[in-house]
Amino acid sequence: MNLKSQAIKITATLAAAFPLAFAAGTACAQTNPTPQPAPAMPAAATGLALAQQQNCMSCHSVNRTFMGPALRDVASRYASTPDAQTYLAHKIMEGSSGVWGAVPMPANTQLSPGQAATLAGWILTLR
Template identity: 50%
Template sequence: MKAVWMGMVAASALLIVGTAQANADLAKSSGCMNCHTVDKKLVGPAFKDIAAKYKDDADAPTKLAEKVKKGSQGVWGPVPMPPNANVSDDNAKALTTWILTLK
């Protein structure tokens, strides 16, 4: 029984790691990593800084997905984030949901 339980835990961990990697790959293929990194400011803020800023905002995934699609200006300084209309609504939501999990 213990072996079955350990196998389930290991499978769950692999699923979580696989999902996180898929979202990191989505961020790269969507062009996000041209201006952002996970843990340090590049052109735009670090994803971890975004997660920290919006950690208590229940509407953050939706708000941030809209910013991904339409662009944003003035939130993190003078450099605007251009619109990313080529990112689907589902992918924008997946990206922002993933970003908000980073700590």
């Protein structure tokens, strides 16, 4: 599934879930005046949105090699690595060179450790 069709699928899922969440919230408000937190965004949508927001998709694609490796290939390579999420989060924050070819990946110092962990976890779901 390419990135565009994945984004369309996620958007459609969220659009379908919104009326149900609204109806549930309305029913809850009638019986319980305590405000309820908004439902969490699915992990796939959160990871993709963060990757787009932080410009990861300028060099990476989910399914094809661009300037950097396809994220699905990264997930496949590290799927069986112990502590893969921690390892990838470190690589995302600190940068890397020579692992996937001659083009180095710069350090992403604008990311918090939590954001890097979110991105790494999302990448690992792509295999």
